Amino acid sequence: MEYSLGQEELDVIEEVLQEDLLDLGVNCVFLIDMAGNVIANLDNGQMEHDIYSLAALAAGNFGAVSEMAKIIGEDEFSLLFHKGEKESIHFSKVMADFLLVTIFGKETSLGFLRLKVAEAVGKIRKILEP
Amino acid sequence: MYDGLFVIRFSVKGNGSSGKHCPARYLILAFVNLKKKEVQVKVVYYGPGRGGKTTNLEYIYKRFNKRIKTEMVTIKTHGDRTLFFDFLPFDIGKIKGYDVKIQLYTVPGQVKYDSTRRLVLRGVDAIVFVADSMKVRREKNILALKNLQKNLLSYKKSIFKIPLVLQYNKRDLADQGIPVLPFEILEKDLNSQLKAPSFEASAMSGENVVQTMKQIISMTMRSLQRDLK
Numbered sequence: 602m603e604y605s606l607g608q609e610e611l612d613v614i615e616e617v618l619q620e621d622l623l624d625l626g627v628n629c630v631f632l633i634d635m636a637g638n639v640i641a642n643l644d645n646g647q648m649e650h651d652i653y654s655l656a657a658l659a660a661g662n663f664g665a666v667s668e669m670a671k672i673i674g675e676d677e678f679s680l681l682f683h684k685g686e687k688e689s690i691h692f693s694k695v696m697a698d699f700l701l702v703t704i705f706g707k708e709t710s711l712g713f714l715r716l717k718v719a720e721a722v723g724k725i726r727k728i729l730e731p
Numbered sequence: 732m733y734d735g736l737f738v739i740r741f742s743v744k745g746n747g748s749s750g751k752h753c754p755a756r757y758l759i760l761a762f763v764n765l766k767k768k769e770v771q772v773k774v775v776y777y778g779p780g781r782g783g784k785t786t787n788l789e790y791i792y793k794r795f796n797k798r799i800k801t802e803m804v805t806i807k808t809h810g811d812r813t814l815f816f817d818f819l820p821f822d823i824g825k826i827k828g829y830d831v832k833i834q835l836y837t838v839p840g841q842v843k844y845d846s847t848r849r850l851v852l853r854g855v856d857a858i859v860f861v862a863d864s865m866k867v868r869r870e871k872n873i874l875a876l877k878n879l880q881k882n883l884l885s886y887k888k889s890i891f892k893i894p895l896v897l898q899y900n901k902r903d904l905a906d907q908g909i910p911v912l913p914f915e916i917l918e919k920d921l922n923s924q925l926k927a928p929s930f931e932a933s934a935m936s937g938e939n940v941v942q943t944m945k946q947i948i949s950m951t952m953r954s955l956q957r958d959l960k
Contacts, residue, residue, distance in 0.1 A: 608765075608766055611766055634762075634854065635853055635854070636762070636773060636853045636854020636855075637773070637834070637854065638762040638771050638773075638854065639771070640764075651801045651802075651820075653771075653801070653820045653832065653834070654801055654802070654804050654818060654820065657804065657816075657818045657820075657834065657836070658804060658818070660853075661806075661815055661816060661850060661851065664850035664853070665815070665847070665850065668846055668850075
């Protein structure tokens with residue numbers, strides 16, 4: 602898993618995350634690779650989550666779920682969602698090696714979020730594709 | 732070479748060890764974010780079940796808890812054994828203006844959790860192999876090392892090239908009359924081909940735990956330092 606991104610590409614990724622997700626009202630969004638490295642992270646300024654631990658767990662969680670998918674004969678589960686009382690987490694795979702993680706509160710509707718995440722993933726995919 | 736590149740995984744060639752018998756290792760170096768001026772290094776503690784990998788991390792966490800701002804993450808079974816991994820992020824300060832974040836992981840040692848071990852190894856930059864010095868665990872150490880070699884190969888990484896430190900844990904058990912393998916036997920079993928730096932340690936008492944960690948960090952950092960010039 603070797604990849605490189607230029608500053609311009611990173612700026613565009615942050616722009617996409619800002620416009621498509623943060624401006625929608627999500628609390629925090631980050632793009633990681635499947636090794637658990639944080640590539641880009643943005644939040645609404647009120648979050649104090651430990652992004653590095655979250656990234657490690659998110660990558661591990663996604664890996665575990667992918668193994669479950671294989672056992673039941675699926676290639677993969679491309680998105681995951683964990684619902685909490687105040688905050689929820691949405692994970693969406695971006696190509697084989699990346700994961701977009703969004704943390705959002707009750708005021709954001711899951712349907713709309715999924716729509717916007719899909720849009721953002723489409724844009725990010727174009728940037729990450731070699 | 733890195734002009735204009737702001738996130739990059741790269742490889743550099745270097746003599747990655749300080750031991751006098753150690754061959755040059757080809758270091759696969761970490762995740763460098765030139766935009767945030769940050770380096771993330773993934774170090775995985777590997778070894779047979781109940782060998783003391785988690786205890787290593789717990790000792791480091793306890794010893795440096797003033798410097799480690801976040802909680803240690805552990806995913807354990809009810810029987811207190813590692814089910815998935817432990818995770819301990821560790822900021823070691825700046826090198827050439829870059830914030831260096833060391834990320835320590837353990838794997839579950841039990842044979843049946845092989846797919847989990849493989850998952851944790853993804854994107855690994857350096858390995859600490861924690862062997863169990865107890866005589867009855869001799870075979871388990873050798874199997875775990877072979878398993879490491881096989882799992883690294885699934886990511887096209889060679890156990891002979893990745894930065895690696897061996898730790899012979901539980902040396903303190905000899906004082907309690909429990910039969911432990913002599914250092915020479917452990918070296919012959921595990922290190923005769925690898926020729927990696929090795930430490931006799933006790934993760935319970937902390938003996939050589941920090942030294943082991945410092946060794947693996949310095950092996951990884953030496954070439955990083957050179958490369959960030």
